[in-house]
Amino acid sequence: xxxxxxxxxxxxxxxxxxxxxxxxxxxxxxxxxxxxxxxxxxxxxxxxxxxxxxxxxxxxxxxxxxxxxxxxxxxxxxxxxxxxxxxxxxxxxxxxxxxxxxxxxxxxxxxxxxxxxxxxxxxxxxxxxxxxxxxxxxxxxxxxxxxxxx
Amino acid sequence: xxxxxxxxxxxxxxxxxxxxxxxxxxxxxxxxxxxxxxxxxxxxxxxxxxxxxxxxxxxxxxxxxxxxxxxxxxxxxxxxxxxxxxxxxxxxxxxxxxxxxxxxxxxxxxxxxxxxxxxxxxxxxxxxxxxxxxxxxxxxxxxxxxxxxxxxxxxxxxxxxxxxxxxxxxxxxxxxxxxxxxxxxxxxxxxxxxxxxxxxxxxxxxxxxxxxxxxxxxxxxxxxxxxxxxxxxxxxxxxxxxxxxxxxxxxxxxxxxxxxxxxxxxxxxxxxxxxxxxxxxxxxxxxxxxxxxxxxxxxxxxxxxxxxxxxxxxxxxxxxxxxxxxxxxxxxxxxxxxxxxxxxxxxxxxxxxxxxxxxxxxxxxxxxxxxxxxxxxxxxxxxxxxxxxxxxxxxxxxxxxxxxxxxxxxxxxxxxxxxxxxxxxxxxxxxxxxxxxxxxxxxxxxxxxxxxxxxxxxxxxxxxxxxxxxxxxxxxxxxxxxxxxxxxxxxxxxxxxxxxxxxxxxxxxx
Numbered sequence: 001x002x003x004x005x006x007x008x009x010x011x012x013x014x015x016x017x018x019x020x021x022x023x024x025x026x027x028x029x030x031x032x033x034x035x036x037x038x039x040x041x042x043x044x045x046x047x048x049x050x051x052x053x054x055x056x057x058x059x060x061x062x063x064x065x066x067x068x069x070x071x072x073x074x075x076x077x078x079x080x081x082x083x084x085x086x087x088x089x090x091x092x093x094x095x096x097x098x099x100x101x102x103x104x105x106x107x108x109x110x111x112x113x114x115x116x117x118x119x120x121x122x123x124x125x126x127x128x129x130x131x132x133x134x135x136x137x138x139x140x141x142x143x144x145x146x147x148x149x150x
Numbered sequence: 151x152x153x154x155x156x157x158x159x160x161x162x163x164x165x166x167x168x169x170x171x172x173x174x175x176x177x178x179x180x181x182x183x184x185x186x187x188x189x190x191x192x193x194x195x196x197x198x199x200x201x202x203x204x205x206x207x208x209x210x211x212x213x214x215x216x217x218x219x220x221x222x223x224x225x226x227x228x229x230x231x232x233x234x235x236x237x238x239x240x241x242x243x244x245x246x247x248x249x250x251x252x253x254x255x256x257x258x259x260x261x262x263x264x265x266x267x268x269x270x271x272x273x274x275x276x277x278x279x280x281x282x283x284x285x286x287x288x289x290x291x292x293x294x295x296x297x298x299x300x301x302x303x304x305x306x307x308x309x310x311x312x313x314x315x316x317x318x319x320x321x322x323x324x325x326x327x328x329x330x331x332x333x334x335x336x337x338x339x340x341x342x343x344x345x346x347x348x349x350x351x352x353x354x355x356x357x358x359x360x361x362x363x364x365x366x367x368x369x370x371x372x373x374x375x376x377x378x379x380x381x382x383x384x385x386x387x388x389x390x391x392x393x394x395x396x397x398x399x400x401x402x403x404x405x406x407x408x409x410x411x412x413x414x415x416x417x418x419x420x421x422x423x424x425x426x427x428x429x430x431x432x433x434x435x436x437x438x439x440x441x442x443x444x445x446x447x448x449x450x451x452x453x454x455x456x457x458x459x460x461x462x463x464x465x466x467x468x469x470x471x472x473x474x475x476x477x478x479x480x481x482x483x484x485x486x487x488x489x490x491x492x493x494x495x496x497x498x499x500x501x502x503x504x505x506x507x508x509x510x511x512x513x514x515x516x517x518x519x520x521x522x523x524x525x526x527x528x529x530x531x532x533x534x535x536x537x538x539x540x541x542x543x544x545x546x547x548x549x550x551x552x553x554x555x556x557x558x559x560x561x562x563x564x565x566x567x568x569x570x571x572x573x574x575x576x577x578x579x580x581x582x583x584x585x586x587x588x589x590x591x592x593x594x595x596x597x598x599x600x601x602x603x604x605x606x607x608x609x610x611x612x613x614x615x616x617x618x619x620x621x622x623x624x625x626x627x628x629x630x631x632x633x634x635x636x637x638x639x640x641x642x643x644x645x646x647x648x649x650x651x652x653x654x655x656x657x658x659x660x
Contacts (some may be wrong), residue, residue: 008580012323019330019344026341036605038341041598042333049326055319059447064579071375078374080574082367086564098548103545113391116541123545127552137204137556 005060012053020046052089093142098124160507164515169214172207173512176215177519180222183530184242185230191223191462192478192585197484197546199358200553202639209490210505212512214512216486217466220479221273221516224462225524227568228265228455229531233258238553241457244426247606248443248450255446259528263392264400264448265455266524271401272408272456273517279412280470280512284499287471291496297615301624303597306474308631310518310586313520318632320582325575328590329597331355338599350562351460357485357591359554359563364584366550367571370543371577400452403433407456414457415464415476423466431645463513470506473596478585484592 023042066072085101092100105122107113131137143146164171183194190394202212227242232249245265252261294302307325334344335354346349373617407429414425433453443450459512462479469480473494486495492502499506524531554563574584601615608614616622 004580022344026343036602036610038339038343040345040605041601042330045326045333048322049330050351052319052322052326056323059319061317061320061581064581066579073378075371075575078371079568081569082547082568083565086568087563089551089561089564090554093278095550102544102548105370105547106541109540109543110377111538111540117348119541119545123548125542131552133555135205137550139555 003060003065004063007058009056009060011057013050016046016053019049019063021146043096074108078105081105081108089142090140092141093144095121095124095128095144096142098127153167153281156285156503157281157511158508159510161211161515161618163508164511169211169512169535170515170585172211173217173218173516174344174519175217177516177523180219180224181226181229181520181523181531182222182534183219183383184223184226184228185535186379186537187371189245189542189546190365190479191227192218192482193225193369195219195482196358196361196365196485196555199482199489200362200557201549202486204553204556206466207246209502210508212490213483213486213505216483217291217509217513217520218516220462220483221459221513222520223479224273224459225266227458228269228451229262229528230535232261232265232451233532233535234422242426244454245428245458247430247454248445248447251444251446252448252451257446259395260392260448261446261451262528263525264396265451266521266528267406268334268395268400268407268452268455269459269524270521271404272411272516273447273457273463273520274514275408275413275459276415277415277510277513279514280407280463280467283416284467284471284506284510289466291472294496294620295618296607297601298602298621298624299600299619300597300615301462301628302472302474303593303600303625304470305628305631306593307586307589308474308478308628310583310589311586317581318635320580321372322632323586324577324582325590329586329594330590330594331360331587332591333593333598337539338602340441344565349470353597355566356557356563357588358489358557359567360591361376361482361485361588362550362554363567363570364574364587366547367568368574368584370547371571371575373539373543376435387400392401396448396642398539400448400502401429403437403449403452403496406432406436406454408460411457411462412464415461415534416467417476426454426458429460430454466513470498470509473498475589475592478588481585481589481592484556485588488592501536561580612642 023039023046026037026039028037044062048125081101081104088097088100089103099117099120101120103117104124105114106116106119111119128139162456164173170277180191180194181196183189185189198216198219202215207215228245228249230236231242231245232253235250237247249261249265252258278547283293284474310321310325317327332354334346334351336352342352362528407426410432411425412477414428430450430453433449434441437443437449441449465475465480466483469475469484473484475481484494492498492505550567551564554567555561557563577584577587586640604614605612614627
């Protein structure tokens with residue numbers, strides 16, 4: 001099967017055209033145009049990408065299988081966990097959000113839930129202490145800010 | 151000798167107590183990173199860059215630490231090859247061939263010690279080579295004009311896939327994607343490009359975020375897909391019984407491997423994988439029927455290990471002198487240089503002489519540190535290998551988050567990193583190499599700047615790009631770099647496959 005490369009090639013071709021079109025919309029730089037404007041290099045890139053994506057469409061490599069079903073779901077869970085980690089880092093604070101994120105990831109990768117969240121909490125506390133006291137970089141405490149000393 | 155004077159100054163920098171301390175720390179972390187499966191050297195160095203930053207280390211200290219990490223990772227790769235039959239990184243693949251059988255015969259400790267000595271010899275030879283060759287090449291590179299640099303960057307992209315690369319077109323695609331991302335932001339004439347009015351994009355996309363995302367996050371996703379969370383069974387390590395005769399036995403192999411590796415490392419398009427492959431095949435040829443390669447011959451461990459370490463030090467030559475890295479990990483080191491505001495290339499040897507020579511001296515010292523770390527302390531690393539990936543990778547991901555967050559204290563960067571991680575996963579699935587993407591991100595601004603200079607000088611005449619003999623030569627090599635993989639690649643790849651499949655039984659790695 002050679003769908004992957006063909007589909008990806010088409011997407012890249014679209015990207016190349018959009019990117020090239022985007023370059024043609026740049027305003028003229030202040031002080032008049034020169035031999036090479038802001039759009040020249042992007043034009044070059046768009047042409048090279050368009051040509052190489054055509055090659056992918058015409059001569060695709062055999063496919064790697066995509067993980068459907070359960071593994072696919074696990075992957076989506078992992079990405080969602082990472083997005084939530086980024087989102088909750090400031091409001092919940094570093095230790096709590098790390099416990100949740102690392103714990104969930106460990107658990108989904110096959111660790112027993114209790115161990116997983118213990119590892120998550122331990123790693124969060126250790127890194128927090130290391131950063132705030134040894135390395136002098138402040139990480140957010142969030143909900144735990146009542147623990148703050150002085 | 152001018153070089154000698156610089157080198158002595160370099161030792162002055164490298165032997166400063168805090169630099170020595172960071173070198174030791176880097177060497178330890180590097181070995182650890184190299185040893186843990188799923189955490190290659192490029193990945194490890196990438197994760198540590200933001201930390202080196204937010205710690206506010208002096209440029210030479212940061213560079214010394216990360217060079218030590220780089221050297222250490224090459225040492226560490228062999229530990230998992232020998233004990234788990236999983237190469238910690240790609241070049242360590244050849245070490246599996248004889249290292250794992252040695253471990254199976256209950257000679258794991260000997261295999262580890264031999265490979266540490268061979269790594270040491272290989273790195274030492276290559277570092278000496280680097281000291282001799284780098285100033286010459288830097289002098290030569292001073293004659294390059296903008297047109298030559300433009301051609302040189304093209305050469306770097308064209309040869310990045312390596313002769314053994316599968317599909318050079320995918321390298322081109324990857325390089326284009328990287329270069330495109332690098333054009334985001336306000337350009338040198340003050341025009342906004344592809345910012346879509348988003349304030350955070352005005353300064354462009356920080357390549358460190360992209361690198362950490364592409365490497366670290368995509369690695370996590372790959373481990374989840376392969377369900378390799380439990381880890382693999384490990385060989386027991388016996389008590390070390392190594393006689394002087396054993397060491398003497400592997401010396402010639404190590405020297406040969408080291409020299410070959412260095413050459414392979416300097417040349418564009420060869421890289422450490424080819425270095426260790428050539429090291430192994432040459433040993434087999436030289437020793438001939440007297441050897442028992444594939445069944446645990448110590449020389450089969452020494453040759454490729456020396457080759458792989460020689461190549462990794464050799465790869466620093468083009469990176470330091472031309473500012474053009476030849477491998478993924480040196481690309482990451484280049485990222486560090488650029489973000490420390492040091493312009494890599496020939497001028498670095500005059501303008502930042504203390505840093506360059508400090509790093510080179512640190513490389514020499516680091517080798518001795520690594521040898522000391524690796525023979526008596528190998529037990530610690532072995533124990534850490536039994537940490538299953540299901541705990542390890544989430545923690546590594548967390549470190550990546552902390553590092554990126556601590557650069558600017560915004561969560562916007564974290565979303566970007568996750569997005570790059572998903573993109574990296576998809577690209578790897580499509581067998582599009584990630585290193586050209588990163589190189590594109592790094593070299594994009596320089597490449598465009600050189601193009602502009604060349605065209606400004608010639609008043610818009612495009613032929614200036616191939617007007618000098620040197621530039622034509624570079625274009626020619628770049629062309630060869632794209633065409634040769636189609637001709638020579640299948641043959642070489644088949645040979646490497648036959649060599650690995652015939653002896654290892656179960657080919658691992660990607």
